Amino acid sequence: MQSSGRTLVIETASEACSIALFDGAQLVAQDHRELGRGHAERLVPMIEAFPGKGRADQIMTSLGPGSFTGVRIGIAAARALGVAWGAKVLGYPTLALIAAMARKDAKTDTAPTTICVNGGHGEWFVQSFDSLGTPQGLAASLTPEAAARRDCHRLIAGNRARQFAEMRKEADFITLDILPDASRANLLPQACLARDLSPIYGRAPDAVPQSQRVRPA
Incomplete structure (x- = not known):
């Protein structure tokens, strides 16, 4: 993160x-609250x-993957504040932040890192990163059984890291529940920041927009 002024960071994907x-x-x-739900009411x-x-020259917001609602809340708030303050708004992948935290902790x-966190409908989001924090493939939403069959690194982080490692039945993992x-x-890494604020869902949205629904013949 490089900025000579103030930067507000918004993380609502988990x-x-x-x-x-x-x-x-x-x-x-800083303010960090594990709410589960209620991000919309608490964030502002x-x-x-x-x-x-919180006024800042730059705003950074998480793009996901994670909670569809949480991701949209964070992006909407960042965009609105960016207009109000005339601030630059950037997005970053949530799993990249967890990977960076894991390497530090x-x-x-x-260390290359594999991230495993809660997804939706009982699935997990899984993605690996190399030693520079560069993604190795896209984030995937998988059942726990499918996730356990994927290649992974020795360092595993996220709020499903321990369960992921246990399903692998290998003893040489380092797990961080974060x-x-x-x-x-x-x-x-600076390369993770982007002006494109398109959400990273990792799987198809639960609700299909009205414009995309198939109309009966």
């Missing part, structure tokens, strides 16, 4: 509603409680 305010590289304020008041009501900045934390967005 069970956590997490925000942080940076001044350059310095963390000014949390931001308004920050110094200067495991005290090895060069959720994405906005206050650690400074760990993200």
Whole structure:
């Protein structure tokens, strides 16, 4: 994350509603709450409680994959604040943030990482990253059984990391049970940031838009 001014980070793709305010590289304020639900009601008041009501020159928001509702809430808030403040708005993949956190927590900045987190309908989102934090393929939404058959790295992180490792029945894994934390967005590789705010769903949305529904003949 490179910015000479203030950056507001919004992370709402998981069970956590997490925000942080940076001044350059310095963390000014943070609020991280594991809500499960209720991001829409909590997000704006949390931001308004920050110094200067969170006003920033740049906004970073999670793109998912994760909760469809949570991802949309974060992107909508970032876009609205970007217009109001005249701020640059960037998006980042949620699993890339978890991978960056995992490398730091495991005290090895060069370890390739596999991320496994809650998906929808009992599935898990799974994605691997190389030692530089570059994605190795797209995030996939899989049943636990299908996820356990995928190739993975020794370092596994996310709120389904332990279960993932247990299903593999191998003893040599390092697992970190973590959720994405906005206050650690400074760990993200710069290449992960994008102006395109298209959500990363990882699977088809549960609801089909009216315009895409097949009409009876």
